[in-house]
Amino acid sequence: MASIKLTINGKSIETHSGQTVLEVAQTAGIYIPTLCYHHALPPEGACRMCLVEIERQRSLQPACTFPATDGLVIHTHSPEVEATRKFILEMLISDHPLDCMTCDAAGDCRLQDLAYEYGVKGGRYQDGFKHSYEVNDPNPFIQVDRNKCILCHLCVRACDHVNGVEAISVFYRGFNAHIGFGADGSLQDSPCEFCGSCVAVCPTAALSPKLASGKGRSWQVEKVDTVCSYCGVGCKLTLNVRDDHIIKVESTWDGPANHGWTCVKGRFGFDYVHHPDRLKKPQVRKYLLDGKKKPKSRNGKLWQWVETDWETAINITAEKLRTTRDKFGPDSIGVLTSAKCTNEENYLMNKLARQALGTNNIDHCARL
Amino acid sequence: MTNSIDDIAEQAAAYFVIGSNTTEQHPVIGMRLRQAVKRRNAVLIVADPRRIDLVDYAVLHLQQKPGTDIALLNGLMYLILENGWEDKTYIKQRTEDFEDFKKTVKQYPPRKVSQITGVPVEQLEQAAEIMGKTKPMAVLWAMGITQHISGVYNVMSLANLQLLLGNIGMPGGGVNPLRGQNNVQGACDMGGLPNVYPAYQAVTNETSQSKFETAWGVTLSATVGMTATEMLPGVLDGKTRAIYILGEDPVMSDPDTNHVRTCLEKIDFLILQELFPSETAPYADVLLPGTSFAEKSGTFTNTERRIQKVNQAIQPIGDSKPDWEIISELAKRTLEGRGVSSGAPYAKWDYNSPNEILDEINALAPSYAGITADRLENGETLQWPCPDKDHPGTPILHTQKFTRGLGKFTPIDHIPPAETPDTEYPMVMSTGRVLYHWHGGQMSRRSKGLLEIYPKALIELNEEDASRLGINGDKRVRVSSRRGSIELDAWITDRVPPGMVYANFHFPEASANQLTQAVLDPIAKIPEYKVTAVKVETT
Numbered sequence: 001m002a003s004i005k006l007t008i009n010g011k012s013i014e015t016h017s018g019q020t021v022l023e024v025a026q027t028a029g030i031y032i033p034t035l036c037y038h039h040a041l042p043p044e045g046a047c048r049m050c051l052v053e054i055e056r057q058r059s060l061q062p063a064c065t066f067p068a069t070d071g072l073v074i075h076t077h078s079p080e081v082e083a084t085r086k087f088i089l090e091m092l093i094s095d096h097p098l099d100c101m102t103c104d105a106a107g108d109c110r111l112q113d114l115a116y117e118y119g120v121k122g123g124r125y126q127d128g129f130k131h132s133y134e135v136n137d138p139n140p141f142i143q144v145d146r147n148k149c150i151l152c153h154l155c156v157r158a159c160d161h162v163n164g165v166e167a168i169s170v171f172y173r174g175f176n177a178h179i180g181f182g183a184d185g186s187l188q189d190s191p192c193e194f195c196g197s198c199v200a201v202c203p204t205a206a207l208s209p210k211l212a213s214g215k216g217r218s219w220q221v222e223k224v225d226t227v228c229s230y231c232g233v234g235c236k237l238t239l240n241v242r243d244d245h246i247i248k249v250e251s252t253w254d255g256p257a258n259h260g261w262t263c264v265k266g267r268f269g270f271d272y273v274h275h276p277d278r279l280k281k282p283q284v285r286k287y288l289l290d291g292k293k294k295p296k297s298r299n300g301k302l303w304q305w306v307e308t309d310w311e312t313a314i315n316i317t318a319e320k321l322r323t324t325r326d327k328f329g330p331d332s333i334g335v336l337t338s339a340k341c342t343n344e345e346n347y348l349m350n351k352l353a354r355q356a357l358g359t360n361n362i363d364h365c366a367r368l
Numbered sequence: 369m370t371n372s373i374d375d376i377a378e379q380a381a382a383y384f385v386i387g388s389n390t391t392e393q394h395p396v397i398g399m400r401l402r403q404a405v406k407r408r409n410a411v412l413i414v415a416d417p418r419r420i421d422l423v424d425y426a427v428l429h430l431q432q433k434p435g436t437d438i439a440l441l442n443g444l445m446y447l448i449l450e451n452g453w454e455d456k457t458y459i460k461q462r463t464e465d466f467e468d469f470k471k472t473v474k475q476y477p478p479r480k481v482s483q484i485t486g487v488p489v490e491q492l493e494q495a496a497e498i499m500g501k502t503k504p505m506a507v508l509w510a511m512g513i514t515q516h517i518s519g520v521y522n523v524m525s526l527a528n529l530q531l532l533l534g535n536i537g538m539p540g541g542g543v544n545p546l547r548g549q550n551n552v553q554g555a556c557d558m559g560g561l562p563n564v565y566p567a568y569q570a571v572t573n574e575t576s577q578s579k580f581e582t583a584w585g586v587t588l589s590a591t592v593g594m595t596a597t598e599m600l601p602g603v604l605d606g607k608t609r610a611i612y613i614l615g616e617d618p619v620m621s622d623p624d625t626n627h628v629r630t631c632l633e634k635i636d637f638l639i640l641q642e643l644f645p646s647e648t649a650p651y652a653d654v655l656l657p658g659t660s661f662a663e664k665s666g667t668f669t670n671t672e673r674r675i676q677k678v679n680q681a682i683q684p685i686g687d688s689k690p691d692w693e694i695i696s697e698l699a700k701r702t703l704e705g706r707g708v709s710s711g712a713p714y715a716k717w718d719y720n721s722p723n724e725i726l727d728e729i730n731a732l733a734p735s736y737a738g739i740t741a742d743r744l745e746n747g748e749t750l751q752w753p754c755p756d757k758d759h760p761g762t763p764i765l766h767t768q769k770f771t772r773g774l775g776k777f778t779p780i781d782h783i784p785p786a787e788t789p790d791t792e793y794p795m796v797m798s799t800g801r802v803l804y805h806w807h808g809g810q811m812s813r814r815s816k817g818l819l820e821i822y823p824k825a826l827i828e829l830n831e832e833d834a835s836r837l838g839i840n841g842d843k844r845v846r847v848s849s850r851r852g853s854i855e856l857d858a859w860i861t862d863r864v865p866p867g868m869v870y871a872n873f874h875f876p877e878a879s880a881n882q883l884t885q886a887v888l889d890p891i892a893k894i895p896e897y898k899v900t901a902v903k904v905e906t907t
């Protein structure tokens with residue numbers, strides 16, 4: 001990598017070759033608007049939002065693909081550049097539903113941000129043909145609204161470069177161009193595995209999580225970083241919480257095991273947390289409360305569950321553990337700890353078995 | 369894993385994936401394998417009785433018969449030796465007992481191996497050549513290797529292979545078991561095993577024993593305890609009287625469901641701490657509502673030995689409590705009842721936060737000593753061993769030497785599975801999970817989307833078998849073993865070869881574990897889930 005020197009907006013920058021103009025500008029803290037660029041994916045130059053003026057180039061060039069070389073003199077916000085960007089936005093907006101007031105992406109939409117930045121309302125070309133796609137992909141996870149698609153191809157690249165199954169492509173050209181799955185069918189009939197990478201990179205609500213629909217906008221949620229509760233990969237996840245409910249799961253790009261990638265369970269399988277079946281109170285069998293012997297029959301009253309407070313449940317349980325220990329010895333008690341619980345909890349289970357009960361009968365499902 | 373996920377994904381020139389359906393079981397690692405093949409032409413060899421999805425990205429699929437992994441590996445090593453592809457310098461400098469091992473491997477010429485495994489000789493030759501010539505190669509496996517009566521020997525054979533090729537302690541190499549549950553690594557590290565205290569300090573070692581006696585202020589037992597697979601059957605002969613289960617569901621996840629139910633019915637006292645009324649709950653005497661990962665803080669250790677921070681996002685649901693609080697209360701009350709109290713430094717149970725528990729772990733588990741709450745709060749994620757506060761953690765194990773000094777070759781012979789097909793039960797069933805569900809299904813069946821996309825149990829059945837059995841329009845089948853019988857829909861597919869079926873244990877109404885048997889690996893006590901003789905009939 002050779003060291004190079006170039007000028008952006010009159011500021012002289014020293015850096016190394018092998019980067020794009022956009023990367024150099026970003027490192028130097030110079031803003032260039034983008035729509036189809038994502039730092040985790042190869043650039044494609046599809047939207048032309050990032051056009052910049054480069055002296056001695058005949059036309060404006062997309063910063064996200066143009067290689068930074070020695071001696072370039074670049075203007076990121078010249079009048080011509082600004083006018084072109086505005087024109088591109090007007091074209092996009094002319095064929096966009098403009099229902100930001102009910103859109104889940106509002107507040108977290110690059111198109112909305114740029115329309116705001118460039119003062120683009122309604123669009124100049126309202127008379128042109130407008131798309132009207134049905135929003136009806138039947139899968140349970142991903143809402144597909146092609147009316148909001150700006151054909152940035154980020155989803156196509158994510159499916160190829162992240163999950164790798166190539167379930168999404170662009171079908172047809174010109175006005176009929178649209179994203180499609182498999183052989184232009186539904187997601188479920190394509191090789192899609194619902195990893196949600198496409199949803200994560202889509203700049204609008206063209207692809208959005210169904211579970212989160214209507215549950216809260218980005219500024220209404222609290223984001224908490226944590227780790228996935230399913231498999232041993234240990235993906236870092238960001239829970240989006242509103243009113244004490246998880247409404248959506250995202251991933252941050254700094255997760256050491258997953259670098260922003262997840263699978264279907266991590267991204268879309270979180271709602272078990274709020275399932276109505278969740279146990280909400282301690283329960284003990286009635287015979288324990290009545291101080292009776294354990295009934296032989298499982299159908300009688302004595303075997304019924306009774307909800308109690310914690311104090312009662314803990315006292316009964318500890319007492320039973322103690323008497324079993326006294327009567328049959330510590331090794332008559334077994335402890336199964338949990339590969340789903342935290343290290344701290346597993347440490348305590350080990351301490352409980354060995355210290356409080358006096359047995360090494362402790363294991364978990366590592367074998368199962 | 370001896371190596372890190374990043375290291376393997378970026379550095380390996382070749383991959384040998386055996387007994388791991390990576391794209392469904394460890395999807396994000398599966399994605400990275402696919403990318404390594406697509407973007408940098410890494411070479412992938414898959415060995416699996418099933419045609420799993422990853423096979424599409426492999427140059428070679430070795431479709432060995434279930435339960436013949438040792439023969440397969442010995443056969444490959446025979447060819448590597450025959451062609452002089454072993455890493456002679458590495459073997460000389462870093463290993464021992466090579467000659468004994470070599471003698472055993474010499475008993476596995478390709479023709480014989482091909483007969484045992486069903487893998488054609490040419491494929492054995494191709495695989496051996498790739499392994500011998502492409503370095504570094506990472507070996508990845510999961511339960512397809514361990515859930516056999518020969519599980520431990522299967523793993524040792526893989527270690528032999530990587531020692532032979534000089535791939536252990538190398539970037540992009542290593543022996544890499546992919547751990548199943550989110551914190552199964554941590555549960556092992558924290559002493560959730562019958563033979564070791566936290567950080568694998570043996571209960572039979574006097575120094576460890578006295579260390580924990582001093583810390584906890586009690587006399588400790590030096591007898592190795594019972595494994596999960598021994599505890600339950602122990603109920604029947606009166607050995608086990610009470611069991612305290614935290615977040616596990618033996619009715620779904622243990623082999624031979626009918627037998628499990630019999631044991632649970634006979635138990636004196638069962639404490640179950642759970643999120644849901646699981647399939648095991650009807651047998652419990654006490655049900656304590658614990659909390660999910662979203663309602664508490666602490667740490668998980670992933671498959672690459674990396675400790676990461678879990679942060680509470682919502683309040684506990686209902687009156688449920690973080691599990692660490694419940695365990696502490698129970699222990700405290702039990703000790704009070706016993707009249708035991710001590711001034712020892714770590715005898716107490718009055719923790720105010722998970723961080724205080726982590727402090728205690730730092731003090732008592734040497735490989736976690738440097739993984740402190742402060743460092744984690746500052747955004748560090750560390751891989752153990754991390755012996756002190758300034759240690760950066762260990763992304764790759766055994767780079768200089770092995771824990772025991774030299775890497776040991778172990779001569780290992782093929783052992784056939786416990787139950788082989790016969791005239792009454794002519795087919796082999798293997799079991800496992802699918803992408804959209806998790807283990808006994810308590811969580812994933814309660815996730816709306818996951819249940820909608822995969823709503824019921826399916827058994828994979830080859831087309832040839834299906835047409836032989838006359839299974840066409842109506843795909844419902846009855847599958848029976850010596851222990852039980854289930855009815856479910858067949859998925860007719862070439863993922864399984866003729867003579868084999870594959871079932872999961874996500875749905876209580878048709879769980880594969882009603883058919884599996886509790887025959888265990890004699891060393892690790894892991895059940896042989898991957899080979900059960902069954903018959904399939906139309907209903």
Ligand code: SF4
Binds near residue numbers: 158166193194195197
């Ligand atoms: S969810 Fe994943 S697999 Fe499906 S289309 Fe999107 S990126 Fe591709």
Ligand code: SF4
Binds near residue numbers: 153154155198203204
């Ligand atoms: S669906 Fe989203 S990510 Fe895909 S092309 Fe359209 S706007 Fe871009």
Ligand code: SF4
Binds near residue numbers: 232258394
């Ligand atoms: S998101 Fe998927 S791959 Fe990642 S830890 Fe969770 S279950 Fe595993």
Ligand code: FES
Binds near residue numbers: 035047
């Ligand atoms: S961001 Fe450069 S062309 Fe879209």
